Amino acid sequence: MRPLIELPAPARIVERLQETETIFTLRLKLEDAALAAHYRFAPGQFNMLYLPGVGEAPISIAADPRAGLIDHTIRMVGSVTRALAQLPAGAVIGLRGPFGRGWPMPAAEGRDLIIITGGLGCAPSVSAVHAVLAQRARYGRVVLLEGVRHCRDLALKSRFAEWLDHPDLDVQLAVCETNPCADWPWHTGNVLTLMDAMELKPERSLAFLCGPEGMMQAAAEKLVQRGVQAGDIYLSLERNMQCALGLCGHCQLGPHFVCRAGPVFDYATIGPLLGKRGV
């Protein structure tokens, strides 16, 4: 059994950050120096995090690719994520990965990049933003539209503060609820409403979408209407994943194994399957 592929490798939590009431970030370091030295990931890929005695869960890699550490931003929803939330810095968990196909960063070079996310959809996109900032000159305009349901949901506040002030990023935030928190200085409404006022050169633009499937589909349709090619729109999908190896069958969407062919797909490929319930 190959370590990091079939067999989880021990990884120590070197830092733990509480982002919101239910969202936290684990900063991990592989215990085995040789495995750590060879570990490489592309923005948009994911790891299977293993909590001994509980099980595994697929979690996007949100890390800054320069840092040599592996960041995961996690929302507590079920058995593995709730138990992971209890762990202090210093604890050891298991990790397999990286898996899947991430964002097409080379295709984005020389183009304008529009990143639209909803809720914790920001986790997969964080690594894309980091990749852009690491080589900012390679990309055109970079727009980040982030929607959250409640203002307390805004994960990664510190990162956002940094990005909001960044001269090379155009960041806009939207909160969905009708009564936003008193200190909410940004837009109120669906993230899609931010798109209406967005400047866009369709032939120059590439879009990365992540978040709930309905939101991504609606955003993709809006972009198509404004002249962006379906093949230039990328979506990060979520499915039940148990193996991440293209073997367990749980992540199937039509003919695709989302763990292997995705989680990032272009809209031309995946669009026709998205509107179909239960495919």
Add this chain to the structure above:
Amino acid sequence: MTHALFLPHARLDDLIRQVQSAGYRVIGPKLEAGVIHYAELNVAAELPWGWQAEQTPGRYRLHRSQQTLAFAWAAPAQGLKPWFFAPVEPLWRLRRTPDGFGLEPCLPDAKPIAVLGARACDLAAVARQDRILEHDPHYQARRQDALFIALHCTHPAASCFCTSAGTGPRASRFDLGLTELDTGFVLEVGSPRGGKLIEPLALAGATADQIQAAQTAVAAAAAQQTRRLPAGDLAGRLAACIDHPRWDAVAQRCLACGNCTQACPTCFCHARRETASADGQSAEHSRHWDSCFGELHGHLAGFQVRPQTAQRYRQWLTHKLGNWWAQFGASGCVGCGRCLTWCPAGIDLTEEVAAVLGEAPCGR
């Protein structure tokens, strides 16, 4: 069948001993718990001599027959899948240490098996799974040295449609191939390994009449089958029929029990399970067969991908007959008929796919 030999019924034990002494565990059909299934076998007397099996949608019955043949029945209750892709497979064992934990990989360490009487449909299913699990260490550990003594079918059940699935009744890849006649078997050598194995038996060549009789019997088995799959590009045609009303109609009868997926020799879906000891000091991580009919197959936080039975039945049928082509370059159905035999509601996939595809193409 140019170099065929003849193995009299009375010498089947010589073949079994020969295989055993070459280091294999012999697996063959046995009548146990009211069904014929593949099980460990030591002597030819354990084969289901003189039995026949009736298989129709939702029905499996064994009958005594006048002839005393060993293989006068069709697909065993379960295919060869459990012997290579285990229903439960431990993947690793965990032990806590003062500084974290250690993982010990679990790999099966069993003697290679030799299957006596492997059916064409089941060998085709093994070939399908070989493709899927090509890089899986657990599957390969069980599979890589396996030896196959095929049995070309002469007694298909009413549930069989291997002819239209293009997989049988004659097996295409084997080490040794048998066709049963009244007093013994016409035996073909399919690999150098198979040839070496039977050399010491010094069997006589089959006569032209015996060879002819064997060919006629297999051809008759093909002609006897009445069920069939529609011809043509099923992947494309089914993809166009996502909204067909038949999916809702079949869901009125389907219990979503998952028997079809458990009986199917090609289905590969599995779930992972972590079992911790009471003191929390150790755990075992294993995989076990799962089904796309199950409630947890498509569950996500706050979202169920396929909440309705109609969607699950559609997943099963369109995966088997359609999407499998894009994934693995072949159909996921080998025509063994088990899913209809073992369906408690007697749902017949050949009937369902015919109803969905109908005479007119969908969506036009």
